[in-house]
Amino acid sequence: MTKFLLSLHVLAAIVAIGPVTVAASMFPPAVRRAGADVAGVGAVRLLHRICRVYSGLGLAVPLFGFATAAAMGVLGNAWLIASITMTTVAAGVLIAFVLPRQDELLGQLDAEQPVERSSTAQLAMFTGIFNLLWATVTVLMIVRPGSTTGA
Numbered sequence: 519m520t521k522f523l524l525s526l527h528v529l530a531a532i533v534a535i536g537p538v539t540v541a542a543s544m545f546p547p548a549v550r551r552a553g554a555d556v557a558g559v560g561a562v563r564l565l566h567r568i569c570r571v572y573s574g575l576g577l578a579v580p581l582f583g584f585a586t587a588a589a590m591g592v593l594g595n596a597w598l599i600a601s602i603t604m605t606t607v608a609a610g611v612l613i614a615f616v617l618p619r620q621d622e623l624l625g626q627l628d629a630e631q632p633v634e635r636s637s638t639a640q641l642a643m644f645t646g647i648f649n650l651l652w653a654t655v656t657v658l659m660i661v662r663p664g665s666t667t668g669a
């Protein structure tokens with residue numbers, strides 16, 4: 519059962535977080551290009567939709583993560599508590615900063631308003647923080663510092 523839950527957890531991380539990482543990273547440069555090219559707005563809208571939909575699917579990652587941790591009896595381990603904290607912060611950055619700012623920039627493009635370079639740079643920064651956080655969690659999940667449950 520543990521192996522089954524862990525497989526679902528890792529599969530969810532690959533299928534859901536992967537697309538968010540790629541689409542969110544492509545978003546700021548796509549907005550800059552779309553400023554000069556009306557057809558580019560469609561690409562920006564698609565990237566935003568990928569981020570929104572796959573962020574929702576990403577909920578499966580902590581859900582299966584908790585189920586795996588409960589099945590393994592490791593819920594109190596320090597590496598896991600650190601991972602849960604970082605996952606929560608990453609989700610917070612995505613929900614409070616990345617997605618709303620994407621929405622805002624898309625609205626500006628739709629209204630044919632000029633987009634400030636500083637707003638795309640700021641969005642790129644928040645996206646970078648999100649990516650760094652979940653990449654760190656992935657390393658923690660594999661290295662499990664201090665863990666005595668297997669290699």
Ligand code: HEM
Pocket residue numbers: 524527528531535579580581582583584586587588590592598601602605652655656659660662667668
């Ligand atoms: C609430 C958040 C999370 C919880 C409770 C959680 C829980 C767990 C647990 C218990 C394991 C099994 C570790 C072992 O084999 O001893 C695991 C493995 C793993 N997790 Fe998570 N996880 C969380 C978030 C994440 C996130 C955000 C990612 C990446 C996007 C991730 C990626 C992985 C990977 C790749 C493994 C496989 C590691 C390996 O077996 O070598 N997890 N997770």
